[in-house]
Amino acid sequence: MSELPIAGSYRPTIMGTQGMIASGRYLATLAGQRILDKGGNAVDAGVAAGLCITVLHIDMVGFAGVAPIIVYLAGEDRVVTISGLGRWPQAASVDYFQKHCGGHIPNGVLRCITPGSPDAWITALEEYGTMSLTEVMQDALTLAERGFPMHPFMYANLRDGLSIFQQWPSSVAHCLPGGRLPEPGEVFAQPDLARTMRRLIAAEESARPRGRQAGLQAARDTFYCGDIAREIAAFFREQNGLLTYDDLASFRVQIEAPVRALP
Numbered sequence: 001m002s003e004l005p006i007a008g009s010y011r012p013t014i015m016g017t018q019g020m021i022a023s024g025r026y027l028a029t030l031a032g033q034r035i036l037d038k039g040g041n042a043v044d045a046g047v048a049a050g051l052c053i054t055v056l057h058i059d060m061v062g063f064a065g066v067a068p069i070i071v072y073l074a075g076e077d078r079v080v081t082i083s084g085l086g087r088w089p090q091a092a093s094v095d096y097f098q099k100h101c102g103g104h105i106p107n108g109v110l111r112c113i114t115p116g117s118p119d120a121w122i123t124a125l126e127e128y129g130t131m132s133l134t135e136v137m138q139d140a141l142t143l144a145e146r147g148f149p150m151h152p153f154m155y156a157n158l159r160d161g162l163s164i165f166q167q168w169p170s171s172v173a174h175c176l177p178g179g180r181l182p183e184p185g186e187v188f189a190q191p192d193l194a195r196t197m198r199r200l201i202a203a204e205e206s207a208r209p210r211g212r213q214a215g216l217q218a219a220r221d222t223f224y225c226g227d228i229a230r231e232i233a234a235f236f237r238e239q240n241g242l243l244t245y246d247d248l249a250s251f252r253v254q255i256e257a258p259v260r261a262l263p
Contacts, residue, residue, distance in 0.1 A: 018036070019036055019042065021033055021036065021042075021045050021046070021049060023049045023050075023052070023053060024053055024056075024057060024060075025052070025053060025056045025057065025151070027052060027056055027139075027143065027148060028048075028049040028050075028052035028053050028056055028139075029049060030139075031048045031049055031051075031052045031139035031140070032045035032046065032048050032049035032052075033045070034048075034139065035048045035131065035135070035136060038131075038135075039130075040129070040130060040131045040135070040136070041128075041129065041130050043071060043124050043125065043128040043129040043130075044125070044129045044130055044131040044135075044136055045136075046069075046124070047121050047124055047125055047129065047136045048136040048137070048139060048140070050067060050121060051063075051121060051136065051137055051139075051140035052139055052140045052143060054117070054140065055140050055143045055144045055148075055190060055193065056143060056148065056151075056154075057154060058154070058158075058174075058175070058190070059153075059154045059157035059158050059161070060154075060157070062115075062117070063117065063118070063193055063196070063197075064115035064117065064118065064232075065086075065115065065116070065117050066084055066085050066086060066116045066117055066120075067082075067084035067116060067117035067120040067121060068081065068082070068083060068084040068085060068120070069081065069082040069084050069120055069124055070258065071124070071128055073128070079257070079258050080255055080256070080257065080258070081255070081256050081257070081258050082120050082123055082124055082127075082253055082254070082255055083116070083120070083253045083254040083255075083256060084116045084117060084119075084120030084253055085113075085116045085253075086113035086114035086115055086116035086251070087113060087114050087247075087251065088113055088114075088242075089113070089114070089241075089242040089243045089244060089247045090244070090246070090247055091242040091244070092110075092242050096242075097110075107164060107167075108167070108168070108239070108241075109236055109239045109240070109241030109242075109243070110241060110242060112236070112241060112243055113243075114243065114247050114248060114251045115223075115232075115248075115251075116251075116253060118200075118220065118223045118224075119220060119223075119224065119251065119252060119253045120253050121133075122216050122219060122220045123253050123255070125216055126213060126216050126217075127255065132204060132208070132212055132215055132216070133200060133201065133204050133215070133216055133219050134201045134204050134205060134215075137197055137200070137201060140197065141194055141197045141198065141201070144189065144190045144191070144193045144194035144197060145189065145191065145194040146187075146189060147187040147188050147189030147190075148187065148188060149184070149185050149186065149187060149188075150182040150183065150184050150185065150186050150187075150188045151184060152184045155181065155182075155183065155184050158175055158181055159181060162181070170235075173192075174190065174192060174193075177189070196228065199222060199227070199228060200219040200222055200223060201219070203218045203219045203221070203222035203226070204216065204218055204219040206218065223248075224248045224249055224251060225248070225249045229245055229248040229249060230245060232248060233245035233248065
């Protein structure tokens, strides 16, 4: 006998025949579904949804944070991983933190590692996707530029973290537009993040005549070797951080077989 839905349920079972996507926020899920509807593959859709999450969940995920990715290649019956994890700056060491920080890693720039997620998303598209960064980033860009209704989960996390991130003016400007945290339901936009996305899109578009791969590489280079990298390095220098331009320019995520545990 087939299983019947629970009587009176207002959440019907979702079924499909082509594929499916799930994420931590419905707007990210819709973005991934739109990519599938346009003919993109699962990796294209996953990157689109992931980029949206970096806008919709800044309390949990950062656009310049980490993005470990697992991909199942159905045609090869094989699983691969994209590390998506940054590494410590070359100047960081146990001796440094023992000497300057009492053996602790304090909050702030000294705790920051090399941004891993932009390279992870681009590498996923290069190796296993079919679309451009411009195509899969459109929904994330719109959410950053136009904003979205602040949701209770992120509001609660940002509210609880106010005493921490209010130490840094740049974080205040980003998270507290107009000097206060938007209430649930109020539109929350992130214009600075949108400008960064547009710079990557512009770099890709300028190299597009040379092909999709060239465009993706141009976007990556803009973040890790171009003006954005120089701006990141300058910020860390001003804040007495350890991350340098060389740390950014020499960084690359790894494509690896997953660790296995045999029964």
